[in-house]
Amino acid sequence: MNVRRRLIPAAALAGAFALGATALTACSGSAGAAAGGKDGKLDVTASFYPMQFLAEQIGKDHVKVTTLTKPGVEPHDLEITPKQTAQLGEADVVLYLKSLQPAVDKAVAQSGVKNVVDAATLTQLEAHSASGHESHESHEGQEHGASEEGHDHGEAGEDPHIWLDPVKFAEVAKGVGAALEKADPDHAADYGKNTADLLAKLTGLDGEFKEGLANTASKTFITTHSAFGYLAERYGLDQEGISGVDPESEPSPARMKDLQAIAKKDNVTTVFFETLASDKTAKTLARDTGLQTDVLDPLEGITDTSQGADYLEVMRSNLKNLRKALGAK
Template identity: 80%
Template sequence: MNVRRLIPTAALAGAVALGATALTACSGAAAGADGGKDGKVGVTASFYPMAFLAEQIGEDHVKVDSLTRPGVEPHDLEITPKQTGRLGEADVVVYLKGLQPAVDKAVGLSGVKNVVDAATLTELEVHGSAGHDHGAEGHAEGEGHDHDHGEAGRDPHVWLDPTKYAEIAKGVGAALEKADPEHAADYKKNTDELVGKLTALDTEFKDGLQNAASRTFITTHSAFGYLAERYALDQEAISGVDPESEPSPARMKELQGLAKQENVSTVFFETLASDKTARTLAADTGLKTDVLDPLEGITDKSQGADYFEVMRSNLKNLQKALGAK
């Protein structure tokens, strides 16, 4: 099971705001959305998960732009003053405090009135992993970790638990109803439909993982705490919440031993971050590699075209790695 503990952190900023569902919808967007000219509600998103919600709930009534372009690792996003200025043109900004420091700062400077912090729409938790513990050891060795996350180390990766994602969807729907009362009935209907789909996805994960031979999985960075807790799994991360942080040699050695002890068959890597450490660990331990996507963005390398397709690919890959029947 996941171990919860308080993790020392620096002030963590960041955000999740709403952007585009499909890759094409996000591709040209780098800042705010001004929907007034065509009568649509202009929604600005910080990165894909909230972008997907905006498109699903808003449909034809909204114009959605994402601050994070496809293929860009969201943790590393930088925003120019011009983009901050354009952000102020948005009718609605929805963001999750605790993921992207540059977005937090830009939202604070934007002057937008309709701002929704997705972190207030569901409970953020602290998820400890040996990856966190030994990440601290790595820091002492000069291997740096530039991004601490959330107040008291709260994990921002809530969208990987379909039930928490559904809670955020309800809050986003309510925000759009308030910003555009004329189409409130449509937003409510679309929100209800989306929540229903997320509830069904949650059931798929529960049923698909309940008879797994192993409950432990190893992944590149500690993004899957909510998913692991929801489905009674144990996440062991090579790095901490920052996918680019380097693990200490002691951590790598510990993971080698843990892989044997827990009958781990696979080391997971992801699409937007380097797979170097995952492949190194797999080679040293004779394990397989596969993709477990934290869904921080959709690209042509993603195992699916949208949130639901990628999450089902994640489920399939976990079932194979954990020996689930």
């Protein structure tokens, strides 16, 4: 089972956000400067959907949010044009998650943008293995900073998928709220209220997951994309990734054999795939082991095929699918 390192208990969620003060990694000019958009709105550029969701939920009518990763694009593979890099420098605030998208990291560094919010500084990142059955010592010894496919997971091999843990996502939301208040103090009270409202929703979501996954026939789930390490750790589950970081890479025959054995041993019923990547490997494993397939969405983007219209709805769909697959009582 994944090593459980509770840095901030869910029960203390409402008051556990001291890291929010670090939200602006760089800032110039007076803190009282007004929003710079022609319509008087704060111009916020988000790197991909989870950051967009936070900006929209907290900023509401006071912000204009654009996202670098369009719906249907796999965020890890995003390429940034010179024009987009130039446009970044004109934003009032850029909200991104360093180490998830190398192209965005490079563009932010080149853009000269002043107000930068790196979500990775707003919570504690951890290293996670693709296999929940590996020992902690073995996992820490792996060279897991970047896969052969080039998907960087940080200098120390940290897992960037923090938004899939409602508690950690709430920590990030708190920091984003503080950043918007600082960038646009005229509307600070509204940002504060909207942040509090969002934190309440995320606290509720955490409670739903905790209750919904407390009593299941199995604790192991198999997925194409090893994005659910934080979620598994938070709720006492074992994540088994087919292809590791890259959901479309081909797993080795040895890995497929291991997964077949794990599925039999741990009473696994379902192999999960995602909407933004091929389901080929998931279906192959399911066919070879006589298992079912279903969707577990890493929420890197919302499309017409997503099982919900926003972060909260898709997370609840994930919970429903996990409960069914794990035999929740």
